[in-house]
Amino acid sequence: MTELANHPLRDDHAGTSEPASAKPPGPCSIIIFGAGGDLTKRLLIPALFNLAQTGLTPEKFVVIGADIAKRSTDDWTGSLHKILESFIGDPNAEDQISTISEPSWSKLIAHMSYVQGDFTDAAFYQSLKIEIESLEAKHGTGGNRVFYLAVADRFFGTIIEHLGAAGLVEHKDDANAPWRRVVIEKPFGHSFESARALNAQILKVLKEQQIYRIDHFLGKETVQNIIALRFGNGMFEPIWNRDRIDHVQITVAETVGVEGRGKFYEQTGALRDMVPNHVFQLLAMVAMEPPVGFNPEAIRSKKFDLFAAIETLTEADAVRGQYGTGTVADKPVIAYRDEPDVAKDSATETYVAMRLKINNWRWAGVPFYIRTGKHMSCRMTEIAIQFKKAPLAAFQDTSLETLPPNWLVLRIQPDEGIALQFEVKHPGQTMRLAPANLEFWYRDWFKPEPNVGYETLLYDCMIGDQTLFQRADMVEETWRVVQDVIDAWASTKPIEFPNYESGGAGPAASDRLLSDDDKSRHWRDVAIPKKDPRA
Numbered sequence: 001m002t003e004l005a006n007h008p009l010r011d012d013h014a015g016t017s018e019p020a021s022a023k024p025p026g027p028c029s030i031i032i033f034g035a036g037g038d039l040t041k042r043l044l045i046p047a048l049f050n051l052a053q054t055g056l057t058p059e060k061f062v063v064i065g066a067d068i069a070k071r072s073t074d075d076w077t078g079s080l081h082k083i084l085e086s087f088i089g090d091p092n093a094e095d096q097i098s099t100i101s102e103p104s105w106s107k108l109i110a111h112m113s114y115v116q117g118d119f120t121d122a123a124f125y126q127s128l129k130i131e132i133e134s135l136e137a138k139h140g141t142g143g144n145r146v147f148y149l150a151v152a153d154r155f156f157g158t159i160i161e162h163l164g165a166a167g168l169v170e171h172k173d174d175a176n177a178p179w180r181r182v183v184i185e186k187p188f189g190h191s192f193e194s195a196r197a198l199n200a201q202i203l204k205v206l207k208e209q210q211i212y213r214i215d216h217f218l219g220k221e222t223v224q225n226i227i228a229l230r231f232g233n234g235m236f237e238p239i240w241n242r243d244r245i246d247h248v249q250i251t252v253a254e255t256v257g258v259e260g261r262g263k264f265y266e267q268t269g270a271l272r273d274m275v276p277n278h279v280f281q282l283l284a285m286v287a288m289e290p291p292v293g294f295n296p297e298a299i300r301s302k303k304f305d306l307f308a309a310i311e312t313l314t315e316a317d318a319v320r321g322q323y324g325t326g327t328v329a330d331k332p333v334i335a336y337r338d339e340p341d342v343a344k345d346s347a348t349e350t351y352v353a354m355r356l357k358i359n360n361w362r363w364a365g366v367p368f369y370i371r372t373g374k375h376m377s378c379r380m381t382e383i384a385i386q387f388k389k390a391p392l393a394a395f396q397d398t399s400l401e402t403l404p405p406n407w408l409v410l411r412i413q414p415d416e417g418i419a420l421q422f423e424v425k426h427p428g429q430t431m432r433l434a435p436a437n438l439e440f441w442y443r444d445w446f447k448p449e450p451n452v453g454y455e456t457l458l459y460d461c462m463i464g465d466q467t468l469f470q471r472a473d474m475v476e477e478t479w480r481v482v483q484d485v486i487d488a489w490a491s492t493k494p495i496e497f498p499n500y501e502s503g504g505a506g507p508a509a510s511d512r513l514l515s516d517d518d519k520s521r522h523w524r525d526v527a528i529p530k531k532d533p534r535a
C-alpha cells in the first residue's frame, strides 16, 4: 500500500470531490413515487446526497417525494436524515460514511418537497400536476422531469397510464422542448408474457427514449469496468473467444436470507429475482461483441444480440435449491421455510444454477455456468474465466492432466479487483510448477468515495444517457431464455427441498451441470479471496 501510494501511475485524482469531466446536469425535477419506501430511504436519497456533495446535482433542481402516508416535508426529510445517521460507522451499511456534511444536507433539502396521494386515484395526478408546476416555476427547472417509480411492480403500468392521462409525461421530438423521463425499477415483469404486456402498456404512453428500465448492478463500478477492461485494452480481445476460453463461471453468492421479504420472495424466487436481470447483465458485459461506438444504442444493440444468441434453457440446464438451517457468519440461521410469510412446504428456490449456451461465432461450444443463492458461505460476486490448458506439457514428470488451468477473475464485490492466475517455476533444482496470482485491487489504486451504486444511474438519467438501462427488446429476450425453466419448475414440486445447508456452497446437485460436460470441471470455491495468499 505504501509503495502503491507513491506509484507514479496511481490516480490520486480519481475519487476526489472534483468532478473530473462530469458536469452537473441541466435543470430538472425528480419526482419519486414511493418516497417512504426502503429503496428511496436507503439508496436513492443517499445517492442524490452523494451527487450533491460532488457538485453533480443540477443547480436548478427539485426533488418531490410522493407517497400514501400523510406527512410534512420536514417529517419526510427528517426521517431520511436519520437513515443517513444510522449509516455512520456501520460496515454493512449501504453508504460507507463517517460523517454527514450538514451544510450540504441543508442545501439538498432546500430543494425537497413531499406530496401525499394514492397512486391509483386519477384525482391525485391533478393535484400532483399543480404541485409540480408550482415548484418548477419556483426553482426554474424548465419543465424537465424524471419520474422515478420506486414502488411495487404492480403499480408500474397504472402510474404510467395516469401520468399520461394527466399530461405529465408529454414528449416532443424537439431538443428545445422540456424532456420527461420515467425510471422503472425491477422486477420488469415476472415472465416473458408479463414483460411483453408491460412493455406494450407503457409504450402506449411513453416513447422508448423516455423509458429508463433500471438494473442496479449496472451502477456498480466493477460492472462498468468490464467494458473498460475488454475494450480499453488491446491484449484481451485476441484471447476472448472459443479458441482460448474453456468456460466461464459467474457467481453471485449472498449471505443474506430473504430479510423479511418472504411475501415478495415466495412469488419470485432466486431465478426471477436475480437471473434475467442482474446475472444476465454481468453475462452481457463479459460476452457481448465490441460496440461500433460508445453510445447507448450501439452498446445496447450488442447486448441485445448477445441475449438473442443464448439458447432457450431447458430444465436439464438448471438446478434449483432452497436453504435449510445452518450457520452464516458464525451465527445460527433458520431454514427458508421457517422465515416469516413463507409456506411450511414452500417450493420456492433460494438458489439457482444454470448452464448457458451462446450460439454465435465467438462463443459456440464455450459453456457459461451461472449460479446465485442466498445464505451461502460468503458474499461474493465474481466472473471467472477459465482458459484452455497448454496444449503440451513440456516438462519432465509433468502430465498434461496435472497442469492447472489459468483463470482470469473479475471480482465484482466485495474486494473489488481483478486477478490472473498462472503457473510459475517453484524455486529449486527441479522444474516444479506452482500457481501464482497477479492481482489488482481497486482500493489500492483509487481513493474510495461514498457510493451506494445509484449515483451513476441517477446522473445518467438526468443527462439522458440510456447506455446503462434496459431496452424493451433486451428485457423480453432475457425472459425468453429462462421461461421454459420457470414453467417446468412451476409444474413439479421439488421433494428434496431444503437441499442445501445455510452457510454452504449450495446444493451438490449443481455440480453435475459442469461435470456432465467435462469431468475435470468444478465450481470455484465460494470464498472471499485473501488479499495476500501467504498471509
Ligand code: BG6
Pocket: 186, 216, 254, 256, 273
Ligand atoms: C436485488 C434483489 O435486486 O438485488 C435482492 O431483489 C438481492 O434479493 C439484491 O439481495 C442484491 O444486490 P446487491 O447490490 O446487494 O448485490
